[in-house]
Amino acid sequence: MNMDALVEELKVKLIEQLNLEDIKPEEINPSEPLFGDGLGLDSIDALELIVLLERDYGIKISDPKEGRKVFATLLTMAEYIRANSPAIS
Amino acid sequence: MSRKVVVTGLGIISALGTGAENNMIALSEGHTGIASVEHLKTRLKDEFVLGEVKCSNDELKHLLGINKQLLISRTCLLAFHAGREALEMSGLKEDEIKSCGLISGTTVGGMDLTEQIRDFTTEKNLKKILSNHPCGDTTEKLASFLGIKGFTTTYNTACSSAANAIMFAARLIKSGRADRILAGGTDALSCFTLNGFNSLMILDRNPCRPFDQSRSGLNLGEGAGYILLEAEEVAKPGKALVYLSGYANSNDAHHQTASSPEGTGAILSMQKAMEVAGISCSEVSYINAHGTGTPNNDASEARAIATLFGPNVPPYSSTKSLTGHTLGACGGIEAVFSVKSILNQEIYAGINFTLSDEDLDISPLTHNRKGQINHVLSNSFGFGGNNSSLIFSKI
């Protein structure tokens, strides 16, 4: 899967997993911060994303602090998945 | 009316043992109750250590003289042990027990039974099992087991439940609405809570290390702790152990599960409890901290203690390093420890602490210590920003 397709896939999954009902995929800027000022996600969302990463991409993150770095933006998340996922190569 | 409230009975069951005596031996010798999973039927058995009460349900029933066939939650069985011990110690007569009230805290109620139902459509015992589910049912069963017929109610404010139950009881007695109330809390381990805390990624796979720089989460535990509270004027001569002099509950209003970095809610509850007790920071002899061992709680609580007490930080420690975090019961269990600290004039250190956080210039007690113990402050903090503090004072 190429990077663009993965980013698009992640947008949809993000919206579904985190119940971001009012946000459309095209409104998410892949290089904008997901937490704080950007999309406004919080620490509970980070935990939800850790579950998503393991369930859908087979990547296990065991330290929540590491999660925050991986989930800085949608792009960093996609890069991390491409580098680590046995499911995506 | 404003009456003084005294503690006249103690009852406890925890990973450290059955009964106050066994618990105190473990506490003073630093024996931990945290161990591999033996009783809880969970797929996470090999992944975590727990503070289990070291008895099966059948063994608990046997000790209580209850029929093995009786369908009853482990939460109830634990409560029965601790409740019975507290009443026995108080020496109340049958009619006094009858008019006594009961305020109990629990977060799981009969979840240990409910979670075993795999298929709600085919389960034959559905009605019987589910009738045990409500938290309030646990309290009603405890009242009926002990013969209590006074005002009975239950708090579920997550991990501060038992502390809030004790606070409510104290208010009822202080204002003259009740003379005697058994108060505390009970929670059995369940897959529900184990998986819940695991999903929050705040469980440590190894024995927890409250306040230590290397801490990485809590160990769940189980148990029950109840204390009998009486108005000083109705307590039998020689029975009053300590005063319950202060109490408070406040809210951190910061996050659904996490505590604020500066410990705003914790400062408020400790401050208010001291106000109610009429004592100042320098008079607190020891703090039995909430100290779960999660990076967030301990940083927030230690910060709150440092801020509030300034140059007068009293010795503090977390006994959860030995018992595990018993959720709705911890306020009751730690109330028993706090009372014992005053009675024995000794404070207990907990284990597994080496080094404080870098940005913190206070550190917890590392060895048990004898000394003049006049006022003990006990903290219990829960999800929903729920912070409670109790103060016990020497008579």
Add this chain to the structure above:
Amino acid sequence: MAVYLKASSMVSAQDTLNRSDMPENLVNAENSALKTRPCNYKDYLPAASLRRMSRIVKFSLVSAFDCLNQLEDFTPDAIITSTGLGCLEDTITFLTQMHQNEEKLMNPSSFIGSTHNSIGGQIALLKKLRIPNLTHTQMEGSFESALIDAMMMLEDGEANNILVGGFDEITPETILLWKNMGCLSENEVNRETLVNSTNKGIIPGEGAGFFALSKNKDQSSKVKLCGIRIRHSYNGGLNVAVSEFLSEYDMKPGDIDLLILGVDGTPDTHTLLNLTNNDFENATVAAFKHLSGSFNTDTTFAFWLAGCAIVNGKIHPECCLKGANIRKFKHVLLVNSSKAGNFTFIYLNDDLE
């Protein structure tokens, strides 16, 4: 000392939100359950906060905020909530996932939402209220237990204003459970069947009621809350217990203008009808569980109804079992019972002098 009811809000199966009387058109039970009417959450709650909230959290917060919005200068000193079974949808979601995933890959949100005090905590969080925040859970006595706590705080000078509430929810799974356990009503529950007490089951319901209580009286004070009592398995007869309770306020059953009973159409609650035999000869007798459905905190609905009756001088004819439905209601008594045989009494009046 008196406690005054300054504002109330009820989210229920009926169109009770945002109004201070019962609507003309009433809803009947569909598929033997009474679910809360849908409401526009975004009118009451920050849109961004909604996404992780289950239905009970949302409709309870709507009720809490609607109650607070009615008053201009009401700063609560405590928040006291109550629930019999807590947040069932999230509890069931987490349990189901736990079994299906064999304790792996668990989503934290439903666990966080499953705690009984998550609604109280959310009120504090969204309104930044760093005040005492307590949650009672004592089955059918949960709301009364919270009211007792609130009255104590007001009477003892620990608070001037308190927000107190109660809530419970039904989910498709719980309705099915009721059915499998044979606890659902096989017949329609209406005024007649409530009195006949021949139904084998009940209509499960849900709802959230929040109330602003104050020890200070002003223009917004509508009703005086005089007393609450929970009698545990009383064996001297219900009529005696009620008389004893009323006598604490120098009242007799004959002084009561409106008696609201928690009858649900089953033999379990039939005892309550004994009260109507002769003691309460001057009272209009009303019921509510056919309109609210039965749930552990359904007396929030009755409490809301009692307040409306005192203010409006009328009750909906569908609530009325006996007596005139339009008249002055000065003294109102609410009596409910639990499956375990406990009784709860709440006495309110219009004495704002």
